Amino acid sequence: MTAVSDVATAVLLPAGAIFCLLGSVGLLRFPDIGSRLHAAAKAQTLGLLLILSGTAAQTPLRYAPVLLLVILFQLLTAPITSQIVGRTAYRVQALDRRKLFRDELADRLALDGTPVDAQPSSEDADR
Amino acid sequence: MTAVYTATLAMLAAAGLLTLLRLVRGPDALNRIVALDVLLTMIIAGTAVGMPVREDTTALPVLVVLALLAFTGSVTAAHLVEKRAGLR
Numbered sequence: 001m002t003a004v005s006d007v008a009t010a011v012l013l014p015a016g017a018i019f020c021l022l023g024s025v026g027l028l029r030f031p032d033i034g035s036r037l038h039a040a041a042k043a044q045t046l047g048l049l050l051i052l053s054g055t056a057a058q059t060p061l062r063y064a065p066v067l068l069l070v071i072l073f074q075l076l077t078a079p080i081t082s083q084i085v086g087r088t089a090y091r092v093q094a095l096d097r098r099k100l101f102r103d104e105l106a107d108r109l110a111l112d113g114t115p116v117d118a119q120p121s122s123e124d125a126d127r
Numbered sequence: 128m129t130a131v132y133t134a135t136l137a138m139l140a141a142a143g144l145l146t147l148l149r150l151v152r153g154p155d156a157l158n159r160i161v162a163l164d165v166l167l168t169m170i171i172a173g174t175a176v177g178m179p180v181r182e183d184t185t186a187l188p189v190l191v192v193l194a195l196l197a198f199t200g201s202v203t204a205a206h207l208v209e210k211r212a213g214l215r
Contacts, residue, residue, distance in 0.1 A: 010131045013176065017138035020169060024145040027165055033157050036149075040165045043142070051135070051172040052190075058179035063187060070171070070190045077198035081164060081205075088205045089157050092212040 005057040012057070016050030019043055032096060033089045037082050044078045132180050136173060143169040160204045167197040 019042055026039025049071050056067045089095040090105060097103055143166060150162040171193050174186050 006128060009179075010128070013131055013135040014138070016172065017135040017142070020172060021138045021142040021145075024142040024149075024165060024169075027162060028145050028149050033161070036158065036161055040161050043165055044168045048168050048172055052175050054135075055175040055178055059184055063184055066187050066191065067175070070175075070194045073191070073194040073198075074168075074171075077194070081198055081201045084202050084205045085157055085160055088209050091209060092157075094155055094157055 008057045009054045012050050012054030016047045016052075016054060019047035019050060023047060032099070033094055034086065037086055041078060041082055045075060048074050132176060135176050139169055139173050139176070143173075156208050157205070160201050160208075164197055164201050167193060171197075 023039050023041075023043025026042070027036050030036045030039055052067045052071050056064045059067075086095075090097075097106065146162050146166045146169060150159055150166065153159055171190055174190060174193075178184055178186055
């Protein structure tokens, strides 16, 4: 039993750490906020999931539900954070719309008559 | 097993440093929010790896609290960015 959980930990922990490392490399090197959100999500969900699973194999079994709870929180909240940050980036014009393959919100905003491009750029305001 | 823990913690530390670099560079508040969120993930992961290393599970509630607080902070900061741009 100990040998099995040791092997599981030896596989899961480095795998999760590699995901975290690759996610942060992507966060550093990708050009805009949208692709950075994409890279960050890899470290936040799969990276943390693998590491916590590896940890759960080494701790007594009664602690496993708490680690499962942390994984559940992370899987629920990471997409919400990404969505809200992405929407904010769109609204404050931090996202270059010409680079988008599909811009469904623009059609909707045009339908509502919201002057999207008339909004002030927040690039200067945030600095 | 010590080698596995050392390698994992070293990779997490490297990842944390790269994330910290993005946090310093910016260039705007939204990028910093994302970087802080990822940095907190690294902290949760590192704390989790530290539990079997020290054979001590005292840090377990800290993981739950961090996982919840990260979410609240990021969402609030993103709302603040919208507010500052005069959209809310």
